[in-house]
Amino acid sequence: MASRQLSETKLRRRSMSTSYRLPPLPWFGMDIGGTLTKLVYFEPSLDNAEEEREKVAHIRKYLTSNVAYGTTGLRDVYLEMPNVSFLGRSGTLHFIRFPTCSMSIFIDMAKDKNLKDLADMICATGGGAYKFESDFQSRLGMSLLKLDELECLLNGLIFLAERHPLECYYLPEPDPSRSDCVRQPYSLTRQSDCYPFLAVNIGSGVSIIAVRGPRDWNRVSGTSLGGGTFLGLCCLLTGCETFEDAIALAERGDSNKVDKLVMDIYGGDYELFGLRGDLVASSFGHMMSVDKRAEAKPEDLARATLVMLTNNIGSIARMCAST
Numbered sequence: 001m002a003s004r005q006l007s008e009t010k011l012r013r014r015s016m017s018t019s020y021r022l023p024p025l026p027w028f029g030m031d032i033g034g035t036l037t038k039l040v041y042f043e044p045s046l047d048n049a050e051e052e053r054e055k056v057a058h059i060r061k062y063l064t065s066n067v068a069y070g071t072t073g074l075r076d077v078y079l080e081m082p083n084v085s086f087l088g089r090s091g092t093l094h095f096i097r098f099p100t101c102s103m104s105i106f107i108d109m110a111k112d113k114n115l116k117d118l119a120d121m122i123c124a125t126g127g128g129a130y131k132f133e134s135d136f137q138s139r140l141g142m143s144l145l146k147l148d149e150l151e152c153l154l155n156g157l158i159f160l161a162e163r164h165p166l167e168c169y170y171l172p173e174p175d176p177s178r179s180d181c182v183r184q185p186y187s188l189t190r191q192s193d194c195y196p197f198l199a200v201n202i203g204s205g206v207s208i209i210a211v212r213g214p215r216d217w218n219r220v221s222g223t224s225l226g227g228g229t230f231l232g233l234c235c236l237l238t239g240c241e242t243f244e245d246a247i248a249l250a251e252r253g254d255s256n257k258v259d260k261l262v263m264d265i266y267g268g269d270y271e272l273f274g275l276r277g278d279l280v281a282s283s284f285g286h287m288m289s290v291d292k293r294a295e296a297k298p299e300d301l302a303r304a305t306l307v308m309l310t311n312n313i314g315s316i317a318r319m320c321a322s323t
């Protein structure tokens with residue numbers, strides 16, 4: 001932490017010299033993913049705000065005084081991070097998201113708000129930084145400074161672990177019906193033996209990254225069965241339209257109405273190989289029966305979809321960890 005603060009002071013001093021200049025305000029960046037576009041905006045604290053030009057202050061007011069932008073953009077107020085410092089400036093990080101399929105609407109809005117007057121270039125990561133680069137250039141006259149999504153992910157993880165350690169937590173007991181299923185802070189950086197670890201990034205698809213040291217990592221595996229699969233299958237199976245609806249259904253559902261368990265096959269545990277009776281033997285295995293299909297409610301189907309995908313991601317991650 002001390003060395004981080006020192007390097008910030010150094011950077012601040014360098015920013016005063018002619019050899020290095022802080023990027024002008026406003027500071028924001030985008031992660032344009034396969035499902036969601038996430039936009040992070042740094043709102044300088046009042047003592048830094050006088051550096052803002054009038055037009056920049058206008059954008060700050062627009063972003064921070066609204067929680068909805070157009071028909072599809074939303075600011076997640078609960079994610080807001082106050083007292084964040086970058087390069088000697090302190091302020092608040094705001095998180096805004098919209099579905100990537102609404103990119104054209106976003107570009108129209110950005111044009112309408114004259115975003116081009118504020119910056120010629122936006123830092124962007126995710127596959128969409130490549131896919132939409134020419135649209136930003138031709139329709140907004142802005143270029144994208146493309147940064148690798150996995151590199152950004154790990155830098156972001158280490159940034160949070162170092163500066164905002166409470167963002168990193170674990171569940172000592174994963175069963176939500178138990179009283180000790182509560183978040184415990186996990187200090188990634190103070191844990192001298194935290195390396196190597198696996199970062200399992202669940203987006204539309206899943207990337208699994210082996211991290212051996214602060215700058216020593218590689219993508220070891222991945223699976224196409226990820227968050228996009230959960231949402232896509234829930235829409236198909238239950239008729240829901242949004243992630244929020246899919247999760248709300250899953251919360252109420254019973255996956256045992258849909259999945260075939262070891263006990264449905266063995267009548268109990270499969271003792272020889274230590275498989276408990278309540279383990280899922282076959283995801284959606286009950287759905288081969290007409291009667292079971294008639295019984296299964298949308299919430300059960302949503303729950304079974306969630307359990308299938310999360311179990312599968314967990315199994316793949318475990319296999320990666322043991323190789």
Ligand SMILES: Nc1ncnc2c1ncn2[C@@H]1O[C@H](COP(=O)(O)OP(=O)(O)OP(=O)(O)O)[C@@H](O)[C@H]1O
Nearest residue numbers: 032033034035036202203204205227228230231243
């Ligand atoms: N409000 C939401 N709307 C849509 N999906 C959501 C929402 N909240 C969480 N999700 C889940 O998160 C997934 C998207 O996660 P994330 O934004 O990390 O991925 P992405 O960056 O779009 O995808 P990728 O990195 O694979 O290109 C969705 O597929 C869905 O399962």
Ligand SMILES: CC(C)(CO)[C@@H](O)C(=O)NCCC(=O)O
Nearest residue numbers: 203204205206207221222223224
């Ligand atoms: C393609 C990316 C990296 C885009 O973020 C992600 O969706 C992913 O890791 N998908 C899984 C691809 C695989 O099967 O390894």
